[in-house]
Amino acid sequence: MNANDSTAYGAVPxxxxxxxxxxxxxxxxxxxxxxPLVDNAKMSARDVNVFYADKHAIMDVSLDIGENQVLxxxxxxxxxxxxxxRSLNRMNDIIPICRVSGNIALDGEDIxxxxxxxxxxxxxxGMVFQKxxxxxxxxxxNVAYGPRIHGLxxxxxxxxxxxxxxxxxxxxxxxxxxVLDKPGTGLSGxxxxxxCIARAIAVSPEVILMDEPCSALDPIATARIEELIxxxxxxxxxxxxxxxxxxxxxxxxxxxxxxxxxxxxxxDTKQIFTMPRHELTENYITGRFG
Amino acid sequence: MSKExxxxxxxxxxxxxxxxxxxxxxxxxGQLAVLAGFAFLFxxxxxxxxxxxxxFTQKYLLVDxxxxxxxxxxxxxxxxxxxxxxxxxxxxxxxxxxxFPDVSSRSDxxxxxxxxxxxxxxxxxxQVLSDPGLIGQRKDVWLLxxxxxxxxxxxxxxxxxxxAERRVKDVQMDWLDQLRDDGxxxxxxxxxxxxxxxxxxxxxxxxxxxxxxxxxxxxxxxLLAFPVGVFAAVYLEExxxxxxxxxxxxxxxxxxxxxxxxxxxLLGLAVFINFFELPRSAPLVGGIVLSLMTLPTIIITSRxxxxxxxxxxxxxxxxxGASKLQTVFHHVLxxxxxxxxxxSIIGMAQxxxxxxxxxxxxxxxxxxxxxxxxTDPATVLPVQIFLWADSPERGFTEKTSAAIMVLxxxxxxxxxLAIYLRKRFETK
Numbered sequence: 127m128n129a130n131d132s133t134a135y136g137a138v139p140x141x142x143x144x145x146x147x148x149x150x151x152x153x154x155x156x157x158x159x160x161x162p163l164v165d166n167a168k169m170s171a172r173d174v175n176v177f178y179a180d181k182h183a184i185m186d187v188s189l190d191i192g193e194n195q196v197l198x199x200x201x202x203x204x205x206x207x208x209x210x211x212r213s214l215n216r217m218n219d220i221i222p223i224c225r226v227s228g229n230i231a232l233d234g235e236d237i238x239x240x241x242x243x244x245x246x247x248x249x250x251x252g253m254v255f256q257k258x259x260x261x262x263x264x265x266x267x268n269v270a271y272g273p274r275i276h277g278l279x280x281x282x283x284x285x286x287x288x289x290x291x292x293x294x295x296x297x298x299x300x301x302x303x304x305v306l307d308k309p310g311t312g313l314s315g316x317x318x319x320x321x322c323i324a325r326a327i328a329v330s331p332e333v334i335l336m337d338e339p340c341s342a343l344d345p346i347a348t349a350r351i352e353e354l355i356x357x358x359x360x361x362x363x364x365x366x367x368x369x370x371x372x373x374x375x376x377x378x379x380x381x382x383x384x385x386x387x388x389x390x391x392x393x394d395t396k397q398i399f400t401m402p403r404h405e406l407t408e409n410y411i412t413g414r415f416g
Numbered sequence: 417m418s419k420e421x422x423x424x425x426x427x428x429x430x431x432x433x434x435x436x437x438x439x440x441x442x443x444x445x446g447q448l449a450v451l452a453g454f455a456f457l458f459x460x461x462x463x464x465x466x467x468x469x470x471x472f473t474q475k476y477l478l479v480d481x482x483x484x485x486x487x488x489x490x491x492x493x494x495x496x497x498x499x500x501x502x503x504x505x506x507x508x509x510x511x512x513x514x515x516f517p518d519v520s521s522r523s524d525x526x527x528x529x530x531x532x533x534x535x536x537x538x539x540x541x542x543q544v545l546s547d548p549g550l551i552g553q554r555k556d557v558w559l560l561x562x563x564x565x566x567x568x569x570x571x572x573x574x575x576x577x578x579x580a581e582r583r584v585k586d587v588q589m590d591w592l593d594q595l596r597d598d599g600x601x602x603x604x605x606x607x608x609x610x611x612x613x614x615x616x617x618x619x620x621x622x623x624x625x626x627x628x629x630x631x632x633x634x635x636x637x638x639l640l641a642f643p644v645g646v647f648a649a650v651y652l653e654e655x656x657x658x659x660x661x662x663x664x665x666x667x668x669x670x671x672x673x674x675x676x677x678x679x680x681x682l683l684g685l686a687v688f689i690n691f692f693e694l695p696r697s698a699p700l701v702g703g704i705v706l707s708l709m710t711l712p713t714i715i716i717t718s719r720x721x722x723x724x725x726x727x728x729x730x731x732x733x734x735x736x737g738a739s740k741l742q743t744v745f746h747h748v749l750x751x752x753x754x755x756x757x758x759x760s761i762i763g764m765a766q767x768x769x770x771x772x773x774x775x776x777x778x779x780x781x782x783x784x785x786x787x788x789x790x791t792d793p794a795t796v797l798p799v800q801i802f803l804w805a806d807s808p809e810r811g812f813t814e815k816t817s818a819a820i821m822v823l824x825x826x827x828x829x830x831x832x833l834a835i836y837l838r839k840r841f842e843t844k
Contacts, residue, residue: 220734222658249737259728261747271746272736322732329736 158188159403160393164380168193168363169214169251169333174228176209176218183209187228187389189382191333196355196364198378198395200371202410205384207367211335214365215251216244232333249276252331256338258318260310260325265302268310268321269293272329288328295361296324297354316347323354327362334358336366340373352377371411375399383407464824468817471609474619475566476558477532478600481511481540483550490551499545504537508559516591527588533560535608535620558602563618563811568592569601572810583810609818613784614800618811621804623819628786629699629779629794630768636703636790637710637767642760644707645714649756652715653722654744673712680709681776689777697778697793705773710763717759721752754837761834765827771798797823 163170167190176184184206191197191214199207209218216237218224230237237247249272260268269289270279279285289306293299298320302313310321319339326334336355340348348370355364355377368374374381374395381398383391383406391398391407402408485492487510488502509529513519519528536559543557544550567573568584569592579586595601613625656662684705688694694701725748733743749756774780779795780803787794795803797819804816 215735217731217734220730245737245739247737248735252737253731253735255728255731255735257728259726259732261729261732262751271733271738275736275738275742275746325732325736 156186156388156390158389158392160391160398162189162382162389162392164190164192164195166193167191168233169365170231170234171210171214172229172231174210174213174226174230176206176213177225177227178221179223183387184213185387187384189389189392191363191365192380193363194359194361195380196359196366196378198374198381199365199367199384200369200374200381200410201384201390203369204386206387207382207384208337210384211337211365211367214333214335215248215253217248217253219244249329250331251333251335252326252329254319254322254326254334254336254339257342258315258322260313260318260321262309262311264307265293265310265313265321266306269324269328272325276329278329292324292328293321295327295358296320297350297357298324314347316343316350319343319347319351320354323351323358327358331362333363333365336364338367338369341369348373371399383410385410464817464820467814468819468821470570470572471814471818472606473570473603474606474608475561475569476602476604477561477565477595478556478602479508479511479532479559480515480554481507481557481559482514482554483507483540483544483552484510485551488544488551492551494548496545499548500541502541502544504540504544505534507540508532508536519587524587527585528591531562531565531588531591533562533617533619535617536560560608560619561601563809564588565592566619567810569596569603572814609815613786614782614795614803615784618807618809618815621812621815623797623800623822625783625786626795626797626800626819627822629702629783630796632699632787632790632794633702633706633774633779633796634764634768636700637706638760638764640704641707641710641714641763645711645760645763646718646756648711649715649718649722650744650749653719654740654748669712669715673716675709676772677709677770678772678776680705681773683708684773684777695791695793697781697795698791699779699787699794699796700790701777702774702779702794702796703790705777706767706770709770709773710767713763713766714756714760717762718752718756721755721759722748724755725751754840758834758838761830761837765830765834768796768830769798769823769827771796771802774799775802797826 169191171187171189174184174187175182187206187210189197189210199211201207212218213226214230214237216226218226226238232247232250236242237251261271263271266289269292270285273279273285273288279288290299290303293302298317301317302308302321310318313321319342323334323339340351343351352373355366358364359379366374366377378395380392381395382389383398383402383404385406391402391404393403398407399411402411484507487507488499488504489506490498490502494502509525512528512532513525516528519525539560540557561569564583565588568589573582573584575586575589592601608620609622610627611624612620612622615621652662652665684701688701688704689696694704729747729751730743733747734740738746774796780799781793781795782803783793783795801816801819801823804812804819
């Protein structure tokens with residue numbers, strides 16, 4: 127088996143492929159510096175290891191995501207930040223060769239427990255993907271799909287209300303309110319991503335995971351999404367993976383720096399960007415590599 | 417510029433000519449190959465169309481029919497039953513003799529009678545039954561010409577050929593010429609061809625029974641192969657674990673697609689007819705056999721279509737908390753459906769053109785009546801073509817080509833539908 131043995135359900139995230147672990151054997155017992163744990167943790171990961179077949183993609187990561195906070199995860203390609211994010215709502219389950227060990231809890235409950243239902247988990251922990259991926263259905267259907275399969279609306283009026291509210295929260299309502307029956311795939315890239323955010327918040331999740339949500343967008347669309355993330359943190363707990371350090375600095379309260387599968391440093395965003403304590407973090411945020 | 421580089425340029429230029437010549441030659445071969453392919457196709461189509469087109473017209477002779485009660489052998493005021501059993505062929509023969517009073521010898525008389533199809537008797541019967549007042553009267557009636565007479569009227573037989581080698585004799589040609597000069601011959605669209613089943617008489621034979629048999633057979637095939645094939649594809653693609661057993665299944669499905677179709681016919685004969693004792697010659701068994709043959713095609717194309725669905729759609733659905741089944745049925749299948757339908761239609765088109773396995777299960781019977789259900793004896797279009805191609809009568813040659821034209825029409829229609837669906841899928 128190798129990393130190319132994937133099912134129709136998406137390949138192994140590309141960052142896992144370039145991982146060469148033999149170089150850093152010296153760091154085996156690395157201890158994260160900074161404050162990985164917080165008092166008001168919504169989700170907490172302890173000693174998490176993720177493997178793709180025999181590739182060790184995440185090593186002993188312990189990290190909390192504070193409630194109603196934005197946690198940014200940064201790091202060079204292949205550092206495992208997307209893999210870590212996807213293990214938070216068990217999206218990694220659909221990759222047959224992926225294995226997760228350690229403990230990840232949502233509100234103190236182990237999400238990898240045998241009695242944990244992934245459908246329920248993903249309703250509570252929503253996700254926005256790197257590439258906007260609206261369903262090839264109408265804008266209305268895109269937003270209504272989640273609430274419908276979970277039976278959240280009991281009438282058409284209630285559903286309309288959920289759709290409108292979700293689109294408003296994703297600051298897309300004014301642009302699409304007259305074209306709700308048009309296909310979601312016909313919107314612009316930025317609008318599509320906001321539609322995906324609306325779709326995610328329509329099921330009222332507690333946590334929203336964002337995997338480089340702006341990487342396919344232009345600066346204006348990116349700015350709108352960033353504004354939106356700032357508003358959304360009032361209601362939701364957000365974890366965002368990003369390649370843009372400016373974005374991490376703008377939208378997050380805490381920042382975690384990953385390097386080759388290890389969590390190097392976590393801390394207050396301001397502190398990470400002004401006074402990084404680890405050499406690797408400093409090198410990365412000052413643009414010396416990555 | 418050094419001497420060396422100058423020489424290199426020379427060398428390259430010299431080789432360029434060769435290279436371009438080789439390319440030109442290769443292009444020419446390619447064009448010739450395409451041309452040859454088109455030429456063969458054109459010859460084939462031209463042959464079929466030119467032979468088959470006359471089958472779509474029917475010739476009629478205007479005969480002055482004397483409905484004498486005497487000849488009919490019925491008493492005045494006879495009931496319906498008696499009228500339907502009356503001697504209409506005698507009436508036709510007598511009327512023909514009256515039109516050509518010079519005909520005296522026995523063999524000439526037989527030739528005279530042979531100009532009118534035996535189907536004409538039933539026409540007359542129907543006319544009399546609907547209007548018994550005709551009895552005792554004279555009336556000009558258009559009677560269906562015998563296929564041999566029709567072939568002369570259609571210009572398919574010429575007087576120049578030796579008389580012994582043709583079915584239409586000189587005397588008959590004289591009579592037909594005379595009728596034509598009097599304006600007593602007529603062409604009409606051959607509706608019988610589409611309304612009747614098979615017949616021993618070429619002018620009465622039609623493809624209705626075969627079409628209906630094909631329809632029932634394909635219906636059974638579709639109802640069995642489509643759901644089974646699509647669900648098998650969905651299971652194998654979305655739910656089945658990847659292990660040795662599923663690998664083995666996959667290899668076997670691919671191999672099954674290459675099994676000669678007659679093997680499926682043998683299987684149908686042994687299992688469905690001999691073991692399960694299903695009716696012989698029935699579209700039910702034919703459909704089952706063809707669905708076995710079509711299944712691999714449908715499974716393979718459906719899997720390809722499902723595989724082609726972007727993973728991001730699955731992730732999106734799973735991301736909002738859809739279960740695996742909901743993801744597949746709400747998002748994957750709708751997107752894959754045009755591809756699945758394309759594959760299924762091509763599989764069905766294959767089944768429509770298949771004859772070998774159906775010969776094995778007895779769908780090669782002489783079928784005059786259209787089957788009314790999937791258990792009635794029936795035949796299908798390709799087998800009907802096979803049967804007609806085997807018949808010695810000249811009239812069946814054109815029927816064969818005409819039936820091929822109808823079959824090709826349906827195949828083109830089905831493939832066009834498949835292309836349309838694929839195009840719509842691609843532009844999405």
